[in-house]
Amino acid sequence: MMRKGIIAANWKMNGTHTEVTQFVNALATFAAETPGTNPVEVIFAPPAIYLDLAQGNLAQQSSNLATPFSLAAQDASQHDNGAYTGEISMAMLRDMNCQHVILGHSERRQYFAETNAVIYEKITAAFNHGITPILCIGEQDQDNQQGKTTDVLTEQLALAIEKLSENQKQQIIIAYEPVWAIGTGRTPSIDEIEKIHQKIRSIFTQNNDTIARDLRILYGGSVNPDNASAIFKCPNVDGALVGGASLKIDSFKQIIKAY
């Protein structure tokens, strides 16, 4: 397997200055203790106000890290600068050494009315500033029950399929997160997860082998230390985007170890 796995922690709107500091330091210690051929990359997405704090702590430790460890913002604007009160731009993320941005999370789609078109503008802005997007896609419970999962995912991926270059398609990270599995303790069966990931790989790459070989597709939605290793055995699952179980360092470490 040529693809390096990714385990990403999405803290959403949780955490304090102290908790972010403790989490980064504990992860750095853990990463330094597990040298050798580590198959994963760890990404931490704290609330944006703490990215600089996390970056500062990380910079002090990173020389002895065997596991690559980097940061993601949970969202950013499609605009480069200007009169957009409250917003943060991709250029600012880059300026603060943040390497990734989560885009199109279902909570952004649901509570902030983000459309596929806006999310695509954000993907473009991210690439323009050298930030790697982690594009979240996923169907609602009702879509799933009505057998519309593939249609929904195809629609959510359409602009990226149509407009991104081959190189960008190799770099983008996709996170499949069924909306009904987020924060609920419910997950699709292992067979379903593998089937959907395989489907996403073929839809997104349009059977271009080079892209298919490199594209990393994470699973998200109620990943925890008990279900992680079964999920990671799926050949088309390249890691996880973890919400609730990433808030405690011990459960997050167990998920990293499960990969």
Ligand code: PGA
């Ligand atoms: P969860 O969240 O792990 O708490 O289900 C995942 C996510 O929303 O990224």
